[in-house]
Amino acid sequence: MAAPSLLPSLPLPSNHQIRSCSAPSLASAKQLHDRALRHATTVSFNHAIRAYTSISLHSHSLNLYLSMLQFDLIPNEYTFPFVIKSCVSLNLLSMGRQVYASVVKLGLFPSDNFCACAILELYLELASLDHALLVFDRIPVRKFIKWNPMIKACTQNGYLEKGLELMDEMTSEGFQPEISTWNDVICSCVDRREINLALDILRKMTSKGGVKPNPATFYTLLAILPSISSGNKIKELHGFILRNLELIGLGPVVLDRVISSLASGYAHNKLVKYAHRLFHQVRLKINLLFNSIIEAFLDSGQHKKAFEIFSEMAFQFGYDARPISNFSLTLILPKCAQISKRGLEIHAYAYRNNLDQDTSVCNALMAMYAKRGDITAAGRIFQGNFDKDRVSWNTIISIYTMICDFSTAFKLFDEMTSYEVRPDEYTFTCLLNCCGFCSYLKQAMASHAQILKMGLYDAYPAVQNALMDTYGNCGCIKDAQKVFDEIGSKDMISWNTIISSYRFSTDPGMSFTLFHTMQERGYRPNRITFTALLWACSHMGLVKDALYYFESMSTKYGMTPDLGHYCCVVDCLARVGELYRALEFINVMPIEPDAHCWSALLNGCWIHGQLELAEIVTKKLFDLDPNHSGYWVLLSNTYADASRWSDKKQLRVTMKEKGVKKTPGLSWVETSTGELHSFFNGDKLHAQCHDIYSVLDGLMEHLRDEDYVPVLNLDL
Template identity: 30%
Template sequence: MGIAQKLFDRNPDPNTALWNSMIKGYAENGFYKKVILSFSQMKNMAFSAPNCYTFPVVLKSCLKCNALREGEEVHCVVIKSGFKGNPFVETSLMEMYSGCRLIGAAYRIFNEMVDRNIVAWTSMINGFIFCHDLVKARCLFDLAPQRDIVLWNTMVSGYIGVGEMVEARKLFDQMPKKDVMSWNTILQGYAINGDVEACERLFEEIPEKNAFSWNGLIVGYARNGFFLEVLDAFKMMLIDGNVLPNDVTLVTVLTACARLGALDLGKWVHVYAENNGYKGNVYVGNALIDLYAKCGMIKDAVDVFKSMSKKDLISWNTIIGGLAMHGRGADALDLFCQMKNSGVFPDGITFIGVLCACTHMGLVEDGLSYFQSMVEDYSIEPQIEQYGCMVDLLARAGLLLQALDFVKKMPMEADAVIWAALLGASRVYRNVEVAELALEQLDKLEPKNPANFVTLANIYGDLGRWKDVARLKVAMRDTGYKKVPGCSSIEVNDCVVEFYSLDERHPETKEIYGALRGLTKLCRSCGYIPHVQEFGYGD
């Protein structure tokens, strides 16, 4: 845009077409305030009056940067310039006012329109939906003289947005013609509202699936925590072969691999992405960094980060957080300095990674300094996550009373994560008083979680206070809940298998436990005596 502006400035008397080109260029590149400034200059020129192509771009820019006052001034110019009856311009005015939640002003313009085309009807209905007035939106929809596929989909999306899937499905079934966008809209609606079974059924009904259809199913699984199903759907998509995965598909699958620890499949997706034109894709790169970091391959995560020609804030946040998680705090802090030097502005997520790095290195003073810098240098208001990092930093360093004082001074109530961090640190440093206070708070926040009682019972046990251990066991039993067993997963033959301690659900359970007994005997023959009674398969 800099070169375009220089060329434009050389013209002493730019006409309307030239002004429109500059205004459109600024709008397409996100310089919305420049659009408003250019319009202000344009309307004062003698030979460059704004026309019906100028106003819509300027009005959309006013909406983008919340410049309502300037938008109202543009509206005055529209009237003075004689464009009040132009449907294209008036529709843009409606969109600006409804986008600013002045639905009454938008509706007045709609009522005054002489020529209401289907675009105007759709825009007004969409305005009511945006302002959460589904009743008026539906009334207008029913009154619309004609309805195209876009208007039908707009109304269906309105019901989906407020979680009214029954009404959305009713309207969908009434549609005279359904295109692939219609099917995808209702599919994503089920996914967004957590009805995975309905999402699966509808997916099978779609007559012609495209990438958005497959992504609707795959992202729907991921959104609702069905990560194994994400991998199954991805494999089914590849076998089907009619639609190729895009970057959204690959990012979702890599995220599922990271959550499941499916490193081998993740590596395969990495190769697939590079061979299919996604090597320089920043979103795929970020997902790969996350995958390798969460699967323990931090060196590979760093290699992916270094290979990326384009990095965004998420790229930096992911690698800094990954390095911190793996105990490489010095590298994380070094990258944070590189990030600042490269001109990337950190956010709250960045500082979570930085504070975690300080926690793993025991850098209490540095952590406090970074926390203060976040507020003073970057005007980032700390949220409960950053406060939690600071409490964890102090607690792990053994400064339990300081951590407790920090909790008391927080502007919000501490959550269960913060009190659990204090409880865990209390066991390490055998501080019964802080542990009892933490359990008291956790009992209010998580009354159904017996794991908190177990932690305090272990502290009592370490100190030989067996009467207190017995008392806590009774209290834990009285809650009526049992500690949820930890779930693990392992990648076998391109599949991810989940299992619990003493799990017997697998069809090859007998063979698995037989192999485990064989390994136990082999360990014993080498002089190692495992604590087999803990696993329930000993002699």
């Protein structure tokens, strides 16, 4: 039965085609064509189809196949492979499927290896990989299958596991994958960020496969070299490259890129010495390499080296007439030392190159100026940034929190929300720290409600810990305990926070109960835990317990106490009046006591009226920090308690001569409407100053009417 033509009828090859192509091949194909039409046998058509396919006249090949069907001739295993090849070359999947159906109908699939291979190639090239895998699974004998294209198709289409499975099957059949196949598998691993698997494949290729890597192998590995998170693996790969360098013959460009990636890999693993050595071997240094080396030096504390690399980067980029990237500036700016002018120099560079308008650079500049203590400059940069993001707001709020300007921090938070910038967990953590420090309970409760509404409460334990600490500092220990109980995944910070919250509560003994419960739950106490316990002991006057926990740090838990723990013990002894025992404890300390230790003892001297010891301690404090007004005030109050007015007066004169100024006390008042107002002693800057002093005068009149006598012998 004649088959309908699926292709337009084409004339026989012309004389022009004969002259323009390989004359003998095309001429013989034309002869075979004529003979096929003349004799009309399957063999004659097979010869002609094969001839046209071999010289890439695929349309003529398919027309001959259709003519063969019109002559009611039955194609065989010698026909179909060439017909299918022509379908592949002309992207005729539909016709290829019809040919596939004929092959199956005639019983040639999957029994005939050549037909099976041709059909598999058809589906690999034109159909989906899933269909190609179905065809592949139906082929029982795979001796003549082209394994490498099959594996390549799997790895390039995201079927890495299937590709590895086929590779193992291929080797079990006695065939070895080509180098291009190995490279394709490694490339697929790289694309999926399967770094360890890529290195395992490379190791298998050279050991079991016996295949030598080529430049493409290393070019494929360039993307993962900076991300290898193992110093030993990066060293192993470095050695592998050195051993195969002469055999591979890498060009200077590829070799430079390989060395650059290795340097970044060493930097990523904090192997700064190796990274720096390779860094100097790189001829064309890119931005990523500079950033990797700078970050490695910064992380290792070698800031001077980091700035040297940054200077080299600036010089090279200036020579090439291109600016340093924003990321490089944000990397180096926060690390500028407080006394160094490098931060100012980098700011000037950013200004000259118009980089100071970038939001990330502005954020880094704010952090740099805050570190220098220039809050005004940080605020100016913030106000000049017209594209503020969440990080910008978080940075400026944290800056004002750091300098204890909580009123401004709260105003900035309100301004942030008015601009519809969504706060995140860092914003609320910072805001809650402000609330806890100044006991701003209503703002803490409002923040708590907002955190719940935004879904941040259960998602971030850090927020729950901050909220718990805030409630503890505000004296709401029940609320703090409730937050602690609601934390799903408690960590050491959670336990330390709740233990610390109880130390100044009406039930400080709960700190010890929680300490034992924490250990029963499998948590091991750390230094902060013991600091909280020792403060609780000091608050309760439990000297024996304080000394027990202090000694157990080293005997039971293997921790060496630091200055903070020693200060807690001194404070505990001084509060209960064991002043000379506290002095002896300080004298036998294995580390040099700082001003905090001596001030704890001085505070005890003032509480218990021990003037003689107070004078000795004060001399120590004046040697350590002569400009700290608090020590002078404590000694002055001690003189006042002992009615030594002349000594108190002389002390005030000495303070004036030395230029020591008493730091004014700052108080916070939270009104019934939830507003927070701050006042200095004798403050006259408040907007309602006149009304406030009128009320105070009225209160003083009432006190005098009640015969109240104020205590006037203290300097607060």
